[in-house]
Each structure stands twice: as structure tokens, then as C-alpha cells.
Amino acid sequence: MIPFTQDITFFYATIYGGIIIGLLFDIHRAFKANFKFMKYCSFFFDALFWSLTTIIIFITINAIESFELRYYHFVALFIGFILYYNTISKFILTIMNKIISLITNLFKKTIKYIVSISNNLYYVIIYSLHFIFDIIFYIPNIFLASRKFIKRKSLGKLKIKKRV
Template identity: 65%
Template sequence: MMPFTQDVSVFYATIYGGIAIGILFDAYRALKGNFKIINYLSLIFDAVFWFFVTLMVFITINAIENFDLRYYHFAALFIGFILYYKTISKFVLLGLDKTIHFSTQTSKKTVLCMVSILDNLYYVIIYSLHLLFDIIFYIPSIFFTSKKKLRKKYASIIKTKKRV
């Protein structure tokens, strides 16, 4: 049998577990509010959320009592969740919403900037290759073609001079 003071400390520690569950709940609400895919796949994400809540309860009970489960653990978890939800949940949810919104907007701007740079780089590479092929193939072709035309022109002039 545990002394009463140890039971009280276990009760308070389990209240902190309820607060942690409240933080997890607000994180889930913030994700659900900012990403539409979570609303579409609500059943799957709800199951994942409850899996993590169950895992957190087991971790809390194991860390505090080595799985010596008592009725007041559930009461303390509930009290911790309600205390958190009624006091600072609004502020944490607002902070999480702003953080998620800021990170998604920053990610979008970063991706758009990278796409713009890559698009411009694509044109720089394509036009550089075009210029390179012009230099390699077209300019010598012009040179040799004009050389042949000049030979023909001067050949006819030379032939007319020889006849005279």
C-alpha cells in the first residue's frame, strides 16, 4: 500500500498526462483545420489520433506506476484534459494555427521561387545549347556555302578572262 502523499503525487503526474493529451488534441485540430486532406480522410486520421492518445496514456501510466492502473488515473487524465482545454487551449491552438499557416506559406513561396529559378535556368540552358549548335553547325555551313558561291562566281569570271 502506498502512502497518501505518493498517491497525490501520482495523481498530479497523471494530470500532466491529461494536459499532454490536450496538447495532442489541439495539434490534431490545428492540422485538421489547415489541411483539407485530413478532413477527407477523417476516419483514418481519427484512428491515428486515438492510437497516439492510447499510447500516451500507457506511457504515462507506465512512467508513473509501472502499469499499476487505478481508477483515479482516468479521473486525473480527464481533469488534466479539462483544465488544459478550459484555460490555455485557445492560445495553443491559435499559436499552432499561425505556425502551420506560416510554414505552409513559406513552403509555397519557396517552391514557387525554385520553380521560377528552374524555369529561367531551363531557358538559359536551352538558348545556350541553341547558340552552341548554331556556332558548331550553322556558321561553318554559311562560311562553306559562301566560299562555294564565291568560287563559282570567280570561276566564271576567270573563265571569261581566259577566253579573251
């Protein structure tokens, strides 16, 4: 038989598992509040939350008593969750919302700058290529056309002199 003091130790340790579940619940709420796609895929993310909760419960009970499940484990998990939810949940949730909004704004600004830089780089490359093609194709044509024009003018002047 397990001594009573050891049962109390296990009870308190299971309360910590309930606090971890409360923290996981706040993470889930923060992501659901900040990302619209999570509202559309709610079933999947709720199933993921409950799977992680089940894993945390199993890990907690395995670490404490090697899967000797007792009724007070469920009571302690519930007490831990309620303690967390009624004390620091609002504070943690606001911090998570601020962190998520900071990261998403940073990500959006980074993408915006990358797009603007690539857009400017696109125009630099296109205009450089255009300039190179102008040099390669149009400038020799200008010289050839001016040479033909000069020949025509010079032949025209000669013809005028011959007629007179």
C-alpha cells in the same frame, strides 16, 4: 497500502498526462484545419490520434504506478484535459496555426523559387546549346554557301566577259 499523500501526487501527475493529451488534441486539430488531405484521410489520422493517446495513457500510468490502474487515473486524465482545453487551448491552437501557415508559406515560396530558377536555368542551358549548335553547324554552312555564291558570281562575271 499507499499513503494518501502519495495518491495525491499520483493524481496530479496523471493530470499532467491529461494536459499532454489536450496538447496532442490541439496538434491534431491544427493539422486537420490546415491540411486538406487530412480531411479526406480522416479515419486514418483519427486512429493515429487515438493510438498516440492510448500510448500516452499507458506511459503515464506506467511511470506513475507501474500499471496499477485506479479509477482516479481516468478522473485525473479527464480533469487535466478539461483544464488544458478551457485555459490555454485557444492560445496554443492559434500559435500552432500560425506556425503551420508560416512553414507552409515558406515551403510554397521555396518551391516557387526553385521552379523559377530551374525554369530560367533550363532556358539558359537550351539557348547555350542552341548557340553552340549554331556555331558548329550553321557558321561553316554560311562560309561554304558564301564561298559557293562568290564562285558563282565570279564565274558569272567571267562568262559575261567571254560573251562580249
